Amino acid sequence: MNIPTPDLVVDSVTGVDVVLPIAGPGARSYAFLIDWFIRAILFVAWYVVAALIYNRRWSLTAPFNPNAWWFVFVVTPAAAIYFLYHAVLEIAMHGRTPGKRIAGIHIITRDGGSPSVGALLTRNVFRLVDTLPLFYGVGLVATMLTRDHVRVGDMAAGTLLAYDQPAVTLASLGGKLDASTAEILSELLQRWPALDVRVRRELALGVLSRYRSEALPPATTGLDAATPAQADASLRTQLERLAQDGAP
Amino acid sequence: MNESTRDQALKAALLQRSELWKAAAERAHRLARGHAADVSDAAQLADDYRLLARDLARVRRLMPDTRARAFLEAAYAQAHATLHRGAWHPGYALLTLFRDEIPAVVTWLRPHIIWATTIFVLTVLAGYWMVHTYPDLIGLFASPDLIATVERGQLWTEGILNVVPSSVLSLQILTNNVVVSLFAYCAGFLFGLGTLYILGLNGLMLGAVFAFTSLHGLGDDLFRFIVAHGCVELSVMCLSGAAGAAVGEALIRPTHTNRRESFRIAALRSGKLLIACVVLLTGSGVIEGYVSPNPRFPLWARIFIGAVYWLFMIALLRGWLFRRSRQGTLHPLPPALDTPGTAERLVLRQHGSFE
Numbered sequence: 157m158n159i160p161t162p163d164l165v166v167d168s169v170t171g172v173d174v175v176l177p178i179a180g181p182g183a184r185s186y187a188f189l190i191d192w193f194i195r196a197i198l199f200v201a202w203y204v205v206a207a208l209i210y211n212r213r214w215s216l217t218a219p220f221n222p223n224a225w226w227f228v229f230v231v232t233p234a235a236a237i238y239f240l241y242h243a244v245l246e247i248a249m250h251g252r253t254p255g256k257r258i259a260g261i262h263i264i265t266r267d268g269g270s271p272s273v274g275a276l277l278t279r280n281v282f283r284l285v286d287t288l289p290l291f292y293g294v295g296l297v298a299t300m301l302t303r304d305h306v307r308v309g310d311m312a313a314g315t316l317l318a319y320d321q322p323a324v325t326l327a328s329l330g331g332k333l334d335a336s337t338a339e340i341l342s343e344l345l346q347r348w349p350a351l352d353v354r355v356r357r358e359l360a361l362g363v364l365s366r367y368r369s370e371a372l373p374p375a376t377t378g379l380d381a382a383t384p385a386q387a388d389a390s391l392r393t394q395l396e397r398l399a400q401d402g403a404p
Numbered sequence: 405m406n407e408s409t410r411d412q413a414l415k416a417a418l419l420q421r422s423e424l425w426k427a428a429a430e431r432a433h434r435l436a437r438g439h440a441a442d443v444s445d446a447a448q449l450a451d452d453y454r455l456l457a458r459d460l461a462r463v464r465r466l467m468p469d470t471r472a473r474a475f476l477e478a479a480y481a482q483a484h485a486t487l488h489r490g491a492w493h494p495g496y497a498l499l500t501l502f503r504d505e506i507p508a509v510v511t512w513l514r515p516h517i518i519w520a521t522t523i524f525v526l527t528v529l530a531g532y533w534m535v536h537t538y539p540d541l542i543g544l545f546a547s548p549d550l551i552a553t554v555e556r557g558q559l560w561t562e563g564i565l566n567v568v569p570s571s572v573l574s575l576q577i578l579t580n581n582v583v584v585s586l587f588a589y590c591a592g593f594l595f596g597l598g599t600l601y602i603l604g605l606n607g608l609m610l611g612a613v614f615a616f617t618s619l620h621g622l623g624d625d626l627f628r629f630i631v632a633h634g635c636v637e638l639s640v641m642c643l644s645g646a647a648g649a650a651v652g653e654a655l656i657r658p659t660h661t662n663r664r665e666s667f668r669i670a671a672l673r674s675g676k677l678l679i680a681c682v683v684l685l686t687g688s689g690v691i692e693g694y695v696s697p698n699p700r701f702p703l704w705a706r707i708f709i710g711a712v713y714w715l716f717m718i719a720l721l722r723g724w725l726f727r728r729s730r731q732g733t734l735h736p737l738p739p740a741l742d743t744p745g746t747a748e749r750l751v752l753r754q755h756g757s758f759e
Contacts, residue, residue: 166484168457170454170458171457172461174480174481175477222572224571224572227572227575228571232575250436264485267488268484268485268488269484269485269488270485270488270489272490273492273497275672277679278671278675281675281678282590282593282671284583284586285590285591285593308593311664311667311668312651312667312668312671312672312675313668313671321474321481321482322474322478339419339470339471339472342470342471346469
């Protein structure tokens, strides 16, 4: 079942609304898990390396009577990596973390802009509430129950998580294609299953012929194919290649 | 020309502008990363924004399910975000925070600070009275080890530096205090009840432990230990409680369009005070690690340090540590000038261009 995601519709001075799709609990949890693994790996890596250097032997255990260097060099940086990961990276990466980047989401304000440092700190301080009682219980329930899928920290900071806009570049429709042909090609491929076989064959040949100076050999048109179905599939393949590479 | 033909012509004309869209999208991405070629390059984004808006409105109607629309939606959203991102200069932001914003928050929170302090003091007195009257109740507030140590006639702080170095002690104490302080603020989310609980519990514990040590003749020693760092530490407890109370009050009595908006504004506003609290608790942690457990510091030196640090806290919260900027602030006019045109005429006369 394809559940539609809610959109944040932001008024703009131009009179044309900015529409931003809001990330739900699934995308948020996915991003959080990735971030959790990254910070856990960084935490363990720092601890292991620093403990080995401190102990000067193959041992990771804390010394029986540790001096200040154990805490300053081994324990504190590891703890800082774990507990300050989100706050520091969200500020440094303008509302993103590696996990959010992989999940394709980022933090925005309710007016569609980038959140301020104060807002990012506030949403991270409120993790103390969101993590209660265990495993982000309050935060998870809040994201499920609220319309914009926000946790308590987001409510306090006036932020929410939106999906990154799909990386559509007009050039990616085919380097050699002009925008008009690219649109026709995209629409043809999208409507391919719904079109009559004869009609779509004619349309496909029309598009393909624009990108060949010489007459199309039989292999290109698919006329030598064993069955009409193979010819049809061959044409579609060429169209897809044209869309991707700019050449059939 | 029928409508379909006109739409086809419009589509073709729109798609011919794709190079402009690409340039606008590229500029918005580049400026979002802070790379502007020059001022005109940055200013061009405003024109791009209008261009993208106009074309997006047409594409939404004429080509709703196309990649051109997806491209324009993305480019428009990016341009919107880039255009609406405020400039941020870390040094100036910090200066403004400590010079203007935190004093303004403290003024705004004054009633909450008074109430939080009153509640804290009352719970300290209540804890003291309870344990002084019924000593067995100390079991509710203190650990068995602490009770046993005091009953042996010793404070648990004696000889602590032989066990834990000052730096480690400072770090542990300041971490713990910062977490408690942040919890007191966040717990305001429970309509202020969480903040009330944290304030009350800490007050009862302080009063109870003071009463218990006094019963065993160690009250003076405890005061001697606490006075250097406690003045600020306990004040910060009340400050973070006040910030939490403001958050709770915003939920109980919303002052804006709805509870969520009130909560957001109160949390963001009072949260600024937490930055000052963290700074002050860092200093307190250092004093508690290096001065308080060190027997070489006489009582007068401890009181002096406590008093000076408390005055530093007041100066920080009032913005006295930084030169106040009067530029851009509006001051009430004297009654004689409070008539239309009078002030303006006076300013012009001072500059020699009037009458």
